[in-house]
Amino acid sequence: MYRNLYGVNKMSTILNQVSKNYGANNVILNNVSAEIETGEFFVIVGPSGCGKSTLLRMIAGLTEISDGEISIDGQVVNDLQPKDRKLTMVFQSYALFPFLNVWDNVAFGLKARKLDQAEVHQRVNDALDMVSLSEFKDRKPRELSGGQRQRVALARAVASDAKICLMDEPLSNLDAQLRVKMRQEIYQLQRKLGITLIYVTHDQVEAMTMADHIMVLNDHEVQQIGTPTEIYQQPANAFVANFFGTPLINVMPAQKIDDYTLNVDGDFEIRMEQKITDKATKIGIRPGELSIEHADELFANATVKSTEFLGDETIVYATTNSGHDIRVLLPGKAVYAAFEKIKISSSNNIFLFDSLNKRIPMEMGDLVNA
Amino acid sequence: MISTNKPSRLNKIVSYTLLLLLAFVILAPFFIGIWTSFLPTMEIAKGNFLSTDLSLNNYVSAFTKTPILRYLGNSLVVSVLTMAAQLVFCSMSAYAFVFLKFKYRNAIFVLFLITMMLPFEAEIIPNFTTVKNLGMLDHYSVLLIPFLTSAFGTFMLRQAFMQTPSELKEAADIEGLNHFQFYWNIVLPYNKVSLITLGAYSFLGAWNQYLWPMLTTFSNNSRLIQNGLRQLQSEETFNDWGMIQASAAIIVIPTILVLFIGQHYFKSGMNEGAVK
Numbered sequence: 237m238y239r240n241l242y243g244v245n246k247m248s249t250i251l252n253q254v255s256k257n258y259g260a261n262n263v264i265l266n267n268v269s270a271e272i273e274t275g276e277f278f279v280i281v282g283p284s285g286c287g288k289s290t291l292l293r294m295i296a297g298l299t300e301i302s303d304g305e306i307s308i309d310g311q312v313v314n315d316l317q318p319k320d321r322k323l324t325m326v327f328q329s330y331a332l333f334p335f336l337n338v339w340d341n342v343a344f345g346l347k348a349r350k351l352d353q354a355e356v357h358q359r360v361n362d363a364l365d366m367v368s369l370s371e372f373k374d375r376k377p378r379e380l381s382g383g384q385r386q387r388v389a390l391a392r393a394v395a396s397d398a399k400i401c402l403m404d405e406p407l408s409n410l411d412a413q414l415r416v417k418m419r420q421e422i423y424q425l426q427r428k429l430g431i432t433l434i435y436v437t438h439d440q441v442e443a444m445t446m447a448d449h450i451m452v453l454n455d456h457e458v459q460q461i462g463t464p465t466e467i468y469q470q471p472a473n474a475f476v477a478n479f480f481g482t483p484l485i486n487v488m489p490a491q492k493i494d495d496y497t498l499n500v501d502g503d504f505e506i507r508m509e510q511k512i513t514d515k516a517t518k519i520g521i522r523p524g525e526l527s528i529e530h531a532d533e534l535f536a537n538a539t540v541k542s543t544e545f546l547g548d549e550t551i552v553y554a555t556t557n558s559g560h561d562i563r564v565l566l567p568g569k570a571v572y573a574a575f576e577k578i579k580i581s582s583s584n585n586i587f588l589f590d591s592l593n594k595r596i597p598m599e600m601g602d603l604v605n606a
Numbered sequence: 607m608i609s610t611n612k613p614s615r616l617n618k619i620v621s622y623t624l625l626l627l628l629a630f631v632i633l634a635p636f637f638i639g640i641w642t643s644f645l646p647t648m649e650i651a652k653g654n655f656l657s658t659d660l661s662l663n664n665y666v667s668a669f670t671k672t673p674i675l676r677y678l679g680n681s682l683v684v685s686v687l688t689m690a691a692q693l694v695f696c697s698m699s700a701y702a703f704v705f706l707k708f709k710y711r712n713a714i715f716v717l718f719l720i721t722m723m724l725p726f727e728a729e730i731i732p733n734f735t736t737v738k739n740l741g742m743l744d745h746y747s748v749l750l751i752p753f754l755t756s757a758f759g760t761f762m763l764r765q766a767f768m769q770t771p772s773e774l775k776e777a778a779d780i781e782g783l784n785h786f787q788f789y790w791n792i793v794l795p796y797n798k799v800s801l802i803t804l805g806a807y808s809f810l811g812a813w814n815q816y817l818w819p820m821l822t823t824f825s826n827n828s829r830l831i832q833n834g835l836r837q838l839q840s841e842e843t844f845n846d847w848g849m850i851q852a853s854a855a856i857i858v859i860p861t862i863l864v865l866f867i868g869q870h871y872f873k874s875g876m877n878e879g880a881v882k
Contacts, residue, residue: 298776319782331773335795345781348791 248273249295249400249432254304256290264290266456268304272434272449274399277426279435281443281479282453288436291453292402295434297321308400319349323400324393328408330385332377339364339373342391363395366425383414387421394425401426403435407442419446440480444468452476474593477520483551483563486526487589490519500582501558503537508584510598520587520595523565528552528572529579536577538562543572554578643851650847664852673826674853677834681813684749684830685860688812689805691750696759696804697797701789703760704767705775715764722757727817734821748822749830753812759804766800767793799871806868810861831857 249272256264265287272278280288293299295306297318306313313321324345332341342363346356364370367387377385386406393401406422407415423446426433437443443450444464452459452467452475460472471477477485490498490506498506498519506519531537538554541561550570554562564580572578588596642650643664649657668674702708703715733752742748770793778788794801819830829837835857838850 293776296776296780298779317782318780323780325777325780327773327777329771329773331771331777333774333792333796335798344791348781348783348787 248309249434250305250307251291251295252305252307254291254294254301254306256287256294256299256302263456265294265453268453268458270451270458270461272432274309274432275430276448277423277433277435277446278449278451279437279443279447280451280453281437281440282459283479284438286453287456288438288453289404292325292404292434292436295321296323296325296402321400322398323402324396324398326389326393326401326403326406328405330377330389330409332385332388334377337374337376338369338380338388338391341377341388342395345392345396359395359397360391363391366394366428367391367421382410383418386410386418390422390425394429398431400432400434403433405437406435407437407439415442422446441482444480452479454479470597471520471587471595473595474518474520474589477587477595481522483523483565485587486521486523486560486562487518488521488556488560488562489517490588492516501556501560503556503558503560504579504581506582506584506586512588513596515590516588516596517591518589518593520589521582522585523551523563525583525585526562526564526580527582528554528564528566528570529581530572531577531579533577535579538578538580540572540574540576540578542574543570545569552578554580556580639851640855643848643855645848647846647848650851664846664848665856667846668849668852668856671849672834672838672853674831674834674838674856676826677829677831678857680746680828681831681857682860684746685809685812687750688753689809691754692756692759692808693801693805695755696763697794697801698789699755699760700763700767701785701793703764704770705785705788705793718757718760722761730817730821737822742822744823744825744828746828749812749819749828752818753808756808759808762804763797763800766797770796802868802871806864809864813857813860 251268251270251272254268255266257266258264268291270278280291282288290299294301297313297316301314308321308323333344336344339360343356343360346359351359361370364373367390369384369387369391372380372384377388380388386409389406393403403422407418410418419442422433422435426446435442435446444467447464449461449463450467451461452472454475460467460476462470467476468480471480474487478487488500490500492512492514493499493505495511496508498508498512498516500506500519536557538556541553541555543553544551549568550566552564552566552570552572554564556562562580588598590596638655642655644660644662645655645657646659646661646663649655649659699718703711737743737748737752742751774792774796775788778792783791814832815830816832816836819828820833820836823829823833826834835850835853838853839845
């Protein structure tokens with residue numbers, strides 16, 4: 237966090253127990269609270285249908301709030317029109333005006349706000365420069381590629397003097413390579429302009445790579461808010477642990493044997509360095525924390541299903557004797573044939589979850605791996 | 607390749623032959639009409655359609671001997687005004703039906719649709735009584751006021767406006783556009799093609815109307831061209847067919863113009879690139 241980075245008292249966007257429902261049985265969002273600092277890159281992430289776009293539209297003022305309070309820079313904006321909230325928005329579908337050329341598309345909002353002509357010119361030209369579209373300024377949107385259209389939408393946000401920019405899955409219509417490129421461009425733009433960027437995505441990679449803070453939404457509720465490191469290393473619950481990291485984390489039931497030993501559903505044991513509470517019923521093991529040995533039938537605890545060679549590493553998909561699908565990430569090239577018997581073991585850098593899937597924090601002092 | 611080529615070529619030959627035949631059936635009367643408009647009436651009366659005595663005399667006499675210019679002027683004024691009024695009022699009511707939220711919106715729209723289901727001929731007597739009582743007979747107003755808006759136009763534009771991406775509305779909201787600015791700056795240009803279609807449709811509708819002006823106008827001051835054409839026929843004891851043909855050719859010109867100009871705009875992909 238960089239509160240008061242420039243020594244001034246910075247204001248922020250605050251969501252206070254914001255809810256949205258259409259009738260009592262149709263709850264879209266429940267009690268969402270967060271503080272979004274000025275100048276930060278804030279990513280709202282979650283699976284589709286979790287209400288993340290609705291939350292963004294509520295901040296923008298396009299959707300009404302059922303309950304709670306949103307304030308921007310100390311002012312409650314619940315009843316403020318979108319235009320009075322001093323923000324811009326980049327839409328998933330870009331929302332360009334097909335009958336206007338690139339330059340006019342970028343200038344549209346500024347003209348609507350009746351800015352001085354010279355200033356409009358200055359801002360639009362600067363914005364187009366910044367997204368390197370100057371030479372395309374006379375083209376119509378239909379004459380542009382997907383990436384260029386996306387840049388026009390970005391330029392529109394850049395040209396505005398609004399200090400808050402909302403983006404609703406802006407990269408989801410682009411192909412994989414372009415997405416990586418635009419991801420970097422958006423990140424650099426945000427840093428250069430120093431704007432507050434609230435970014436909605438379903439893509440955990442986008443969230444991890446760009447965010448200062450991430451809000452994880454699922455099931456209409458906030459699961460966790462934190463920095464990418466916090467989210468990855470100290471997930472609040474099994475859902476968050478599941479959502480971040482590829483390959484997927486292995487969440488399996490485990491039984492406590494003694495104060496320091498866990499039995500993973502009869503397949504293998506993990507020796508912990510700190511006392512295990514009685515509440516622990518499940519564990520989460522990142523695929524990289526597991527290791528594999530070739531083993532004969534007698535000592536094997538799993539069977540290989542398939543392997544994927546990714547270049548620097550190999551993912552081994554296996555089924556444990558107790559029937560759990562498990563993913564193991566091995567460095568380099570590992571050769572395991574399908575149906576081969578293997579012995580899997582784990583480091584003790586794992587997460588413990590209670591019966592409600594909440595992560596049980598390691599006791600302070602005992603914390604070795606987090 | 608060759609084996610698949612043959613049937614498709616045969617296919618082409620058959621379908622083009624059919625098309626040519628049908629085109630001939632449709633176009634022949636039209637060209638016969640144009641051709642005879644250049645022939646002297648005497649030749650036409652004799653049935654000598656292959657005469658080579660071609661001249662523009664019929665056109666000259668149409669303009670000099672009849673009030674056709676006045677009729678054309680009347681029709682032009684009425685058609686242009688009808689078109690303009692329908693574009694304005696239909697697009698505004700369609701906007702209201704799509705973008706404004708008000709009570710009984712759908713019920714009111716259904717009422718609009720119901721008026722479309724009654725044929726104009728069925729309403730013609732009560733309408734006539736109304737305009738007569740209002741003292742509007744034989745005046746431009748009787749040709750204009752009943753046609754200032756149309757349920758069909760509202761319906762057509764409503765369907766078109768509903769296709770306008772909702773993101774454009776949201777983007778406009780964020781920029782702080784009011785309803786009129788959004789209507790004028792975004793909805794109208796986005797739906798240009800539909801507006802041109804409706805414009806062409808209402809212009810031609812007004813240009814070609816016959817029954818209503820026949821009932822409500824009876825002097826050259828307000829008579830429209832289609833009725834004027836009929837007038838040319840009955841005023842003369844001996845019909846000057848050459849001149850009537852020439853007049854008919856003249857009044858077809860705007861129809862053809864509108865279609866050609868309109869066609870230029872019916873290109874697909876005008877709105878590509880707005881979303882995605």
